[in-house]
Amino acid sequence: MDRFYVLLTGFLSVVLVNNFVFTKFLGTCPYVGVSDRISSAFGMGLAVTFVTALSGTLTWLIDDLVLIPLGLEIARYICYIVIIAGAVQLVEMYVRKFVPSLYKAFGIFLPLISTNCVVLGICLFLDVWETDNLLEAAVLSTGVGIGFTVAICIMACIREQLKLADVPDCLKGMPITLITAGLLALAFMGFAGMI
Amino acid sequence: MMILAEISGWWYGVAAGLTMLGLGGAFAIVLLIASVKLKVEVAPEVERIHQVLPHLDCGGCGFAGCMEYAKAILQDPGLIGKCSPGGPATSAKIAEMLNLQVSDSGPQKRPIVHCRAHTDDRTMYAEYEGIQSCTAANALANVQACAFGCLGLGDCTRACKFDALHVVDGLSTVDYNKCTGCTACSKACPRNLIEMVPFRFENMMTVACSSKETGKSTRAFCKVGCIGCGVCAKQSDAFTVEDNLARINFEKYQPCGQTEAAYNKCPTGVIVYRGKSAPAPRQPARKEEVAVKA
Numbered sequence: 001m002d003r004f005y006v007l008l009t010g011f012l013s014v015v016l017v018n019n020f021v022f023t024k025f026l027g028t029c030p031y032v033g034v035s036d037r038i039s040s041a042f043g044m045g046l047a048v049t050f051v052t053a054l055s056g057t058l059t060w061l062i063d064d065l066v067l068i069p070l071g072l073e074i075a076r077y078i079c080y081i082v083i084i085a086g087a088v089q090l091v092e093m094y095v096r097k098f099v100p101s102l103y104k105a106f107g108i109f110l111p112l113i114s115t116n117c118v119v120l121g122i123c124l125f126l127d128v129w130e131t132d133n134l135l136e137a138a139v140l141s142t143g144v145g146i147g148f149t150v151a152i153c154i155m156a157c158i159r160e161q162l163k164l165a166d167v168p169d170c171l172k173g174m175p176i177t178l179i180t181a182g183l184l185a186l187a188f189m190g191f192a193g194m195i
Numbered sequence: 196m197m198i199l200a201e202i203s204g205w206w207y208g209v210a211a212g213l214t215m216l217g218l219g220g221a222f223a224i225v226l227l228i229a230s231v232k233l234k235v236e237v238a239p240e241v242e243r244i245h246q247v248l249p250h251l252d253c254g255g256c257g258f259a260g261c262m263e264y265a266k267a268i269l270q271d272p273g274l275i276g277k278c279s280p281g282g283p284a285t286s287a288k289i290a291e292m293l294n295l296q297v298s299d300s301g302p303q304k305r306p307i308v309h310c311r312a313h314t315d316d317r318t319m320y321a322e323y324e325g326i327q328s329c330t331a332a333n334a335l336a337n338v339q340a341c342a343f344g345c346l347g348l349g350d351c352t353r354a355c356k357f358d359a360l361h362v363v364d365g366l367s368t369v370d371y372n373k374c375t376g377c378t379a380c381s382k383a384c385p386r387n388l389i390e391m392v393p394f395r396f397e398n399m400m401t402v403a404c405s406s407k408e409t410g411k412s413t414r415a416f417c418k419v420g421c422i423g424c425g426v427c428a429k430q431s432d433a434f435t436v437e438d439n440l441a442r443i444n445f446e447k448y449q450p451c452g453q454t455e456a457a458y459n460k461c462p463t464g465v466i467v468y469r470g471k472s473a474p475a476p477r478q479p480a481r482k483e484e485v486a487v488k489a
Binding site: 072078089090093097098166 | 207210211218222225226229230234331
């Protein structure tokens with residue numbers, strides 16, 4: 001039960017309290033770039049969730065089984081990038097061949113985000129937080145992806161409304177988007193102290 | 196996990212290098228095998244067709260981008276004439292690639308806006324301050340006196356990816372030099388005012404009104420609306436009057452003395468030329484001279 005509680009609080013923390021987009025400012029490029037329409041935003045969120053879940057667990061495993069025993073923590077950065085890029089490429093090929101409907105939904109985003117800082121970020125944070133078992137690593141990395149999805153979907157809904165609103169000319173487009181992102185970050189601050 | 200080896204000194208660098216090599220090599224081999232086993236065959240014909248298309252991904256053909264259209268053409272060669280930005284040149288090239296005889300798909304289609312009321316010509320019931328979109332304004336009643344005419348809030352302008360539609364003085368206007376016939380504007384107009392017409396001549400004559408109200412009502416709220424008087428129909432059989440609205444049959448239309456006469460005799464000047472070198476519309480006759488069908 002204790003274990004479950006730890007996992008649950010960890011998950012909620014990474015989705016709401018310490019959302020990677022709003023508190024750590026990672027992954028803002030796809031966040032601002034793809035949040036025009038809700039359909040593409042949701043696809044992007046799915047892709048990020050998928051990549052973070054896969055990369056987080058895989059890199060934690062390699063770290064635990066290869067790098068730490070050999071004392072080669074110094075090679076973490078390069079190692080992680082190789083693993084992330086390779087794994088994502090592999091999965092993209094698989095999805096393209098065997099599940100074309102899923103590929104249509106988010107396949108094109110996969111190569112775009114494989115080297116995004118949010119993915120490398122979660123891999124490195126798993127070390128900083130001293131995650132000591134595989135399940136926790138898996139849950140936390142999936143949680144980061146889900147947090148990103150929540151953030152980008154909210155932003156997409158707001159931006160669709162903003163398109164029809166009376167925004168001053170100097171703020172149209174990117175400026176109002178960034179201001180909105182800032183306001184959302186402020187709003188999410190309200191979750192602090194919840195856990 | 197237990198430490199397998201205590202590495203120190205310059206062996207450390209060697210160990211790091213070898214590990215990276217091992218990891219990189221392992222992934223490289225896996226990816227190599229995967230790229231062969233999980234290969235998705237894109238037929239080379241699709242790639243060749245795709246190269247010839249304009250790569251604008253405008254959706255005018257009805258497909259989600261040029262690649263989808265290329266795939267569809269392979270399935271059904273009857274879809275060849277659909278690329279408007281590419282034009283007949285592209286269709287001919289594709290047909291040549293597929294070794295088919297392509298019959299001329301006809302004259303290019305271009306949009307015609309069936310309204311010619313500018314801000315001064317029309318009557319508004321209220322000052323509209325809602326969402327600045329034609330679809331939104333159309334959903335409300337009593338924004339504009341004419342329930343059929345152009346609202347001028349720019350849904351068509353935003354839909355056009357080629358900068359060919361503009362709202363000029365409250366009326367949606369087409370720039371025929373930039374238009375590629377992709378039909379996006381036609382689909383965007385909530386009042387279905389924009390019709391895609393085969394432009395058999397450089398300038399097409401059209402009745403620029405869609406008002407089905409009686410002549411008296413139309414006259415009350417629009418200076419340049421069609422009053423359904425039928426003078427044009429008497430001059431030329433390309434015109435018919437139905438539901439208080441004159442229409443021109445674009446297939447039958449030929450520039451000739453009869454259509455010229457209809458153009459000149461129209462009391463409200465609602466018959467206009469649309470096209471690349473169209474002359475300015477005629478001004479309506481004074482109110483007293485108009486014979487109104489009550």
